[in-house]
Amino acid sequence: MFGYYLDLALRSLRRNKMLTALMVLAIALGIGASMTTLTVLHVLSGDPMPGRSATLFYPQLDPQDMDGYEPGKEPMQQVTWIDGMNLLHAKRGLRQALMTGGAVPVQPAQSGMDPFYSDARYTSNDFFAMFQVPFLYGRGWSEADDNDKARVVVITRTLNEKLFAGKDSTGQTLRMGDTAFRIIGVLDSWRPNPHFYDMNMGNYVASEDVFLPLTTARELRFDHNGSTDCWGTGGGDEEHMETAPCVWLQFWVQLSGVSDAATYKEFLVHYSQEQKAMGRFQRPPNVRLPTLMEWLDINKVVPGDVRLQTWLAFGFLLVCLVNTIGLMLAKFLRRSGELGVRRALGASKREVFAQLLVESGVIGLAGGMGGLLLAFLGLWLVRKQPSDYAALAHLDMSMLLITFLLAVGSSLLAGLLPAWRACQITPALQLKSQ
């Protein structure tokens, strides 16, 4: 029966090409626009560490003095050197890492290549294991390297391509800021989205090209990038960052689960009380322990514009669907004669209804294909945009599936009313008027 309906549908669609084209075009435009924006939203609001995000936490402390104190206010977004180091060395989690962003002058050994600046991450040894960073060659550094302020560095695949033509460069020397570093690892392609571990760099930037121990970077006074928030009269000059009343570091901890989180939070409260007793902290303990996804929410990572665009696109889809309903109604009602004959020859209302729905499904499928093409075009346009998330806008399998479901589903929905109306035809009346 389905095959017969399909045949009828195709015949009927061919009969009025103009009207069919209009319906398909309307659905295609609506689907194309909404899939483009939905894909962007999907990419931007995704989980950067699937499978692990629920075990990654971002501890927040409140180390400020009493100036501007309001109970219950969100604590600072980063930690001081002292607190960061204390939490790091306390080792209360499975893994923990303290870090900040930076920029380092790279002096290539190759002649004819000018020195250049690379974005860097100064961090501690657990970083790689904790964030499941893939290695192409070599490995990360050890805790001993952190303590010894070792001159070791891990570079990305991109930088390895640039400097060593993609060959295994572990054991080679990399000169940065007039200091020789030993390359101990080369990362494979890695770009978590958003750039969750430090959003001062931009929410959707690519990962840094150079990773080295935080202690080493501080000893060599490498430039640090990101925001530095100070309070009181303490200035944040480069020389005194270890003692300054300023927050400028990100601290992440990996815990085994939610029950662990409660224990860790207690530890943070206890730590704050201890620091207050010592006179370093002045405020009552105010700690937070958001998970990775909660941290992204707190920072409102997905741009408001993208949400607005998604609403807009669905509004557009709605208009396109209303348009399609109108056109389908016109088309189906025009065939009253034909439908009357079918009814008179014994087709039940249900059969006529099914036949008409198949027809609208076919329209939806055609519209979906057109919409898919338009979505590819739309995403290509998005990638041309200058925003830092632009390069991420690609359709994945799940989005592809959703496109077709949305297209067929919405056109079936649009077909319901016209098909129902067309079924109401009294066969006798139609035959008479012929």
Add this chain to the structure above:
Amino acid sequence: MDILPILSTLRRHKITAFLVIIEIALTCAIVCNAVFLINQRLDRMHMSSGVAEHELLEILFADIGPNKNQKARTEEDLAALRQIPGVLQVSSANQVPFGNSSWNGGIKLDRNQRVSTLNATTYTGENVLQTLGTQLVEGRNLQPDDYMDFDDVVRAASVKDAKGIPKVTVITQSLAQRLWPGQQPLGKVIFYADYPMTVVGVVKHLVRPAFTDSATAEFTMVLPMRITQGLYIIRTDPNNRDAVLKAAVAKMKAINPHRVILKQRPWDEVRGNFFQNDRAMAGLLVGVCVALLVVTALGIVGLGSFWVAQRRRQIGVRRALGATRRNILHYFQTENFLLATIGIALGMVLAYGINLMLMLHYELPRLPAIYFPVGALSLWVIGQLAVLGPAMRAAAVPPVVATRSV
């Protein structure tokens, strides 16, 4: 005119008529709000910066390895840059307007205040105001003997020595208005990091490097500190900016080959980059508006054609009874006008509703009333244009159709 017969015909096509009305209403509501959003973005993009827009160049650089005697190096650089033909002013500054990376601090009006009154951005660098080309409206600019070296100020701050901290500042009109509404700001004192500073001058405009809310975009103060942190601003004759930029970079490389130029660009590029997302969003909104209007127009054409085909016989009878082609044409035009009017009325209500939602979630202002008549007019026009084709086809139906059986 013959509105009553049209209405009674429409009553027999309730659903289709209703769909046209809904489509027009939705289009009207979305387009009104989208155009409003576009205008908001355009306003933002044309925001005044307060600087000599087309005369500035930015050079961002970094030294490789620690650099001793940075101050002498900077003076050497600046002297060399000044000698390039076309260069009017140069300054080693800490930030540029719309440059995104910024220095900010809390301002208090009273030393004992617990919470800062507001957060302002601080420009510093010798000659920075003169180089940027800001317009002084009251008082005086910062002068050579106001200036201190930034490193000395940091050292003084670390031992809380108030003597080593700048004592004067120049602020923007917008900041003065916010701090002392309706009062004369000259001679007033603000507390910056608990150190008192007297306002000696007021500039008309000077925008921050970065801001999220336009209302605070010009909360700007300028402190008299000489700074060397790898940013030079050059003011030049606008006609050969590119040549000057090239010459400046070459000269800096010649003076010290052991450094990396991170960025070199005319300031217009800085501004362009700052508003790139607004531009992209405005472009997208324009695209959606056009697409919506086209889809709506095509929908009207499609339904119009259907109606004409369905009523061929009725039209033929009317023609046979003496109706002119013009009568038939007007019939369909009036019908569309009626539907559009109902749609527009509904659309206005909907537009207002959507605007209320946007006000709630995106901190947008209220939709100005002017959008309503303009939106109505454009939808009427589009409706009339769209129905013209089918209506003309209707008018072309010969009276003899009335005598045929189908």
